[in-house]
Amino acid sequence: MDIFIKILFFILTFLSASFAGSIRGMVYGDSKSNPLAGVNISILNAYKGTTSDEKGLFILTGLEFGKQYKIQFSYIGYADTILFVEQAKDNPTPLEIILKSVPLRMKGIVVSEERESNRALNIQRLNPESIKNMPSAVEQDVVRALTYLPGVLQYNDLKGDITLRGSPPYQTQFLIDGMEIYYPWHMFSVFGVFNLDAVGSVHSYNAGFPARYGGRSGGVIDITTSAFSAKKDLKINLSLASISAYYKQLHGKWGVMLSARKTYFDILSNFIYLIPFGFVDANLKLNYFISKTWNIEINGYANNDFFTIPPDQFTGNEKFDFGRFFKTFVRGEDNWGNLALGLKLKYAKNNIFGQLRLYRTTYYMDISDFVDNLLVDYTVNPALGIRFNENIFLTGGMQYKNIHQNYRWGYAGSSDMKDIYPALAYPFRINASQDLYTGYFDFDIKAGNLLLQPGLRLTSYQNNWYHEERFSVRYFLSERTQLYGHAGRYVQFGFAPFQNMEFTIGTPLLFMKRPSLTNHLSVGIEKQLNPVINSRLDVYYKSVADLPENKGDFRYDVKTYQADIAGLDLFILKEKGYLTWQLSYSFLKTQVNDVNHSYPLDWDIAHNISFLSGIMVGKGWYFNMGFFFHSGLPYTPVTAAYYGITERDYYFNKQLVYGSYNSERLPNYLRFDFAVRKLYRFDTFDMFLKVQVINAFYRDNVTRIDWEEYYWNASRFSAKGTDNDGVKLGAPIIPSVGLEFIFR
Structure with missing residues (x-):
């Protein structure tokens, strides 16, 4: 090798x-x-x-x-x-x-698709101005905006896990300026950690992503902060959840970009009854243009969530404390978040492009005596690109990654472990380190109406080499029609255990003794129906070997299965004119093949439909509407429930008898959202006022059933409680208002 x-x-x-x-x-x-x-x-x-x-x-x-x-x-x-x-x-x-930069005049479009001829398979792209027009809960969220794209599913309003074409959520890689973020959520997955003001573009790769991406087999969410321009940018945003500020400007050969966001929850908890919780995040980008061919860039990112009072001490009757107020303005008693720092050295001249990337990312979680997690990732990535002529382009590079993990969950006598990890009622501690060595290359070869893109990625993991072949092709059938296809092999080295909760608590990413291998085949057609409406249809199949049983006792050798995933994605987009809209439909079928039986994955949503429309009316009025529907999630029914009494102390032991795994379905999911945005112009700044409502019809969407709570309500001694016991619902109706100030 x-x-x-x-x-x-x-x-x-x-x-x-x-x-x-x-x-x-x-x-x-x-x-x-x-x-x-x-x-x-x-x-x-x-x-x-x-x-x-x-x-x-x-x-x-x-x-x-x-x-x-x-x-x-x-x-x-x-x-x-x-x-x-x-x-x-x-x-x-x-x-x-x-x-020349100009003030944006959005016509209601909120999500757009980017057709890039330098990639054979589709890249779905979001821009920040589109996301701002989108209906959302309290404030605009980069990660949740992805759910308007085909093949991107979020199966729980509160648990923000993203699945790309049926792959487990932990198989999705999140990057910001090339640095990997291991836990992309605030407030246990209610909000994404990425500040929209600092974002320049968001690319979602569901399939066919280049060989330079690796380590995850489901897909890649690649976020890039905004590029520099001669115009100074200064923005301030106010929402019901947070305040944020953004500044960007070029100073000679220097470029500076800063952004920061801070929530109000921890401050308000000093005065009214609220959970004493807060979060803060910040972005930094420094650019120095050494010459026309050399450029150096420094990237920084940090986010921190915290409890101002340890959860086990919170009673809801706390009084205002000035000392605690100032002490916890940025950092509280219990903390979790990400910290990333990167350096890029770039070279570009004629047909040669080079880049050396160094970064260190940290994920941490420290909650009382219960959780103490630390993951540190050191990455070195030199890369080079050569354009031989107008038809052949080659990129390649190497990557060294060292990941150290130090996890501790629970403590002696803890009764909370089983509530989080159903198959693990005891504390655990993991201390491990792993080195990964990688070489990769991608070719772009144009031959008439044909674009061929072969790629290869080789990775050394635990003294074994794993190869990932990738091949994409696009054929321009006519002026308005393109055919494309992709076949690839992807390797996943880590997995995250299942959590039996409505939220996501920074699940540790654990190394597997034998990585999971995914073979992905996809074909599609893209057609321009008329000058303003585009359409795309994809059909795909995935075969996953050594898929971990993430509900088992992961302290020991994890049981693995083989799974088959198949689906179809349809996307129709009208992106021009005063009325814009898009329609997305996804069909998904998953099947885990166990020795004794087969069953669908927990996020198997057979039919998923999203519709988004926007219209600009008069001077500065923007109306946007979002609609979601998906068929019910699978769940495991209970066939019998009874009390068992021990002979020794006559202790009543709860007993549940479960039926076939994931053999039943929850009710269908339905949600309607809308947003109104008004632009006001002043001498030195522009102001946007935004009013929005999530789940406007106030529909009770069932997300999960907790059978122990359903049959054994702790408040009374009965075989069954009320119908609502144990039935977990999604987001209620959520109205909100916000302001954005853009200074000229």
């Missing part, structure tokens, strides 16, 4: 070529110090287009010599630019396009 690594770096270091023919160039925002990634570049008098890469570079190929082309450059937040360019026979001078 060392030979492979040497050969890979030999190729990346010594091979190069030059551009030939076609039209190429760079796209910038406001100044040449701000290359823009993801700019939509279209030839209006020919069906051709592309997007700029992360360096702002683009290439348009297959053009006729001597013909003049009308090229449009479009990017959210910048004015559209149109150029007339004639294709010369010799190698033309690269274009340098500088887009």
Whole structure:
């Protein structure tokens, strides 16, 4: 395997070529110090287009010599630019396009899809201005916004776990500026930890993600903070949950971006009856443009949740305490969160792109004497890209990752363990460290109307090498129709045990003795139905080997199964005009194959429908509506319940007899949300007022049944309590209001 690594770096270091023919160039925002990634570049008098890469570079190929082309450059937040360019026979001078930033005039669209020709399979993209228009609980949430995209499911209003195409939630990787975040939630999964003001774009990879991503087999949520521009940005947001501030500006060769968010809950708990809880998060990005070819970037991220009073001491009758008020303004008695710090050194010249990335991320949780978790991740990632000509592009690199875990849950005599981990009623402690060595490469090969993208990732884990082959293809059938497909193998090295709760308490990610392997096959068609409506249909199949039984006693060798996952995703989008809408439908079928029987996974939702629409009316009025429906989740029924009495002390022992695992279904889920947003303009700033309601019809959506509570209500001695005992419901009706100030 060392030979492979040497050969890979030999190729990346010594091979190069030059551009030939076609039209190429760079796209910038406001100044040449701000290359823009993801700019939509279209030839209006020919069906051709592309997007700029992360360096702002683009290439348009297959053009006729001597013909003049009308090229449009479009990017959210910048004015559209149109150029007339004639294709010369010799190698033309690269274009340098500088887009001018303009105030956004959203027309109601809240979620959009990005078609990138530099990736064969679809990349679903969210932009922050779209998310702001979206109905949400109390304040806009980057992670929950993903549920409007096809194949992205969230099966519990309170438990924010995300599943991508039927994969377990822990198989989804969250990245911010390339740094992995291991617990992406505030308030035990009520809010996401990512401050929307600092976000530039959100990419969701359900399948076909490049070989540079690894370690998780379900999918990737790649979040990038906002790019720098010559214009200074200053924003302040007020919601019922928090206050946030954002600042970004270029100072000569320096770029500075800062954002911070702080909740009110801990402050209000000093005056009124509230759980003494709070959270804070912050983003930092520093850029120094050393020269036209060299750039250094420092990224920082931190979030902290805390109880101002230990949970076992909270009675609800606490009085105001000035000392506790100031002591716990940022950090309280019990804390959990993430801390990440990264360094990037970037190089770009002609056809060669290089990057060295170093980062350290920490996940921690310290709650009284019950939980003491610590995960530390050190990562080194050199990478290099070479464009040999307009048809061949190669990227590759290496990655070293050291992960150290030190977990402690429970204490002697603890009665809470079983409430969290049903199969584990005793305390546990895990102290382990793991090294992972990885080499990878991705090819982009264009041949006429065909785009081929082979990739390979090799990882050393516990003295064994694991290979992940990936191959994607896209064929341009006509001006409005594209066919695509993907086949890939993905390796998952860790898993998270199941928690029997409505919320998610930072479940430790545990190493597996034998990693889980997923083979993924997907085919699809993308068709432009008319100039303003696009559609996409995907059919996929996953075969998962060595899927852990996450409900077992994970202190010892974990039992594993084989699972089959199949599904269909349909997406129709109208993204232009004053009325915009999108419709998403997903079909999912999962099956775990045990020795004795088969059953669906806990998040098996057969039918999932989401609809989103927006309209702009008059001067600055934005109306948005969201609708969710999905079929009921599977659950395990109880066939009998009785008391057993021990002979020694006549203790009444509760006994439940369960039926076949996940053989029944909960009622269907239905939710309607709406939001109204009004823009007010003043001399020095703009102000948005937003009013929104979640679950406007106040529907009681059942998320889970706690059978022990259902049959054995502690308040009385009876075989069965009221119908509501043990039936866990989703979010109630949640109205909220917020303000956003944008200073000019």
